[in-house]
Amino acid sequence: MGTILIIILTIALLQSEVHSKVDGNWTDWSTWSACAITCGNTTQTRSRACTNPPAADNGTDCEGTSDDYQPCLREPCPVDGNWTDWSSWSACSVTRGSATQTRIRTCINPPPAHKGTECEGASEDYKSCVHKPCRGWGPWSEWSSCSSTSGVGIQHRNRSWYSWPSFTSIDDLCDGDYTDVQICMPSAFDGGWTQWSSWSTCSVTCGIGLNQRTRSCTNPKPSTFGDHCVGPNIDVAICNKQHCPSPVRLRDGLLEIYVNGQWGTVCDDEFDSNDAKVACRMLGFDNTQTARLRSDVVRGNVSMPIWLDNLRCNGYEDSLLECSHNGVGSHNCNHSKDVGLVC
Numbered sequence: 001m002g003t004i005l006i007i008i009l010t011i012a013l014l015q016s017e018v019h020s021k022v023d024g025n026w027t028d029w030s031t032w033s034a035c036a037i038t039c040g041n042t043t044q045t046r047s048r049a050c051t052n053p054p055a056a057d058n059g060t061d062c063e064g065t066s067d068d069y070q071p072c073l074r075e076p077c078p079v080d081g082n083w084t085d086w087s088s089w090s091a092c093s094v095t096r097g098s099a100t101q102t103r104i105r106t107c108i109n110p111p112p113a114h115k116g117t118e119c120e121g122a123s124e125d126y127k128s129c130v131h132k133p134c135r136g137w138g139p140w141s142e143w144s145s146c147s148s149t150s151g152v153g154i155q156h157r158n159r160s161w162y163s164w165p166s167f168t169s170i171d172d173l174c175d176g177d178y179t180d181v182q183i184c185m186p187s188a189f190d191g192g193w194t195q196w197s198s199w200s201t202c203s204v205t206c207g208i209g210l211n212q213r214t215r216s217c218t219n220p221k222p223s224t225f226g227d228h229c230v231g232p233n234i235d236v237a238i239c240n241k242q243h244c245p246s247p248v249r250l251r252d253g254l255l256e257i258y259v260n261g262q263w264g265t266v267c268d269d270e271f272d273s274n275d276a277k278v279a280c281r282m283l284g285f286d287n288t289q290t291a292r293l294r295s296d297v298v299r300g301n302v303s304m305p306i307w308l309d310n311l312r313c314n315g316y317e318d319s320l321l322e323c324s325h326n327g328v329g330s331h332n333c334n335h336s337k338d339v340g341l342v343c
Helices: 002-020 273-282
Strands: 041-047 067-073 098-104 124-130 134-137 153-158 161-163 179-184 208-214 234-240 248-251 254-259 262-266 306-308
Touching: 254 306
Parallel strands: 262 306
Antiparallel strands: 041 067, 098 124, 134 161, 153 179, 208 234, 248 254, 254 262
16 A cells, blocks of 8 residues: 555656746847947847746756847048158268268058058158278279250269278278269260152142152251251252143133133123123233124033133123132033123
């Protein structure tokens, strides 16, 4: 009987333990922490706890992490500039007595960025120096090229000294300078002519005209202090073309005028005795009082252009082209109205 009672109590106790077991559960995430910066970047955090409910009576803990992170970004922070270390001292700047040595540093360690401040202080430092004594000067170097190619410039040469360690007194330093400077000018050379070009075409198509040829003073072009070429750069010669035809002619009684290298006719619109006088004067007639239109000519079968129309001469002009007209080649007629003329 006692054994049975113990068994019953044990079963009851195990059932009680099973019913009282509690697994842990997460609370909600907290709000993100503040992004408490004005520039650069940092990290925001949030957290949760395994207390909703907490694990109990051999219940399992929450799975996962209790903390969470995310980046917080702002504009880049200003970076103030900082100096590099000083460079080594330069060599002494003269060869005798007191001189100056320099050393430099630069504001790139780091360089200023994002509106950061520049480095304070000087980028160069100086100190006095005294050259070591020497045994004597070496030979001068060759002169450097002239500093100017178009005018007065300078050129320099250098020399070095031979050290002599046993000398200790400044009085034993080399006499003179280690550098020498002189005024110089670029080499002067005179200009030279190129070959003559080919002759140009004659300036007229008939009669006496001109043609020309040219050359330039660029073979070579004179330097700043060189002489320019002597003589002309243009050569002109007379060219003889064939005899020019008379500017007007009568062919079978028809009046024709020579314009732009081609013969053409004249329209009789408004053509009167004044126009006839000018035409006959152009033909070489001294007495133009009898000049008149001629009607008994053959018209209408001419292939040449009509050059003038609506002539309005005063009678004293030397050429029909001086009279008022519609313009050379501008007309509103045909060859049936070509002018016939009697002088």
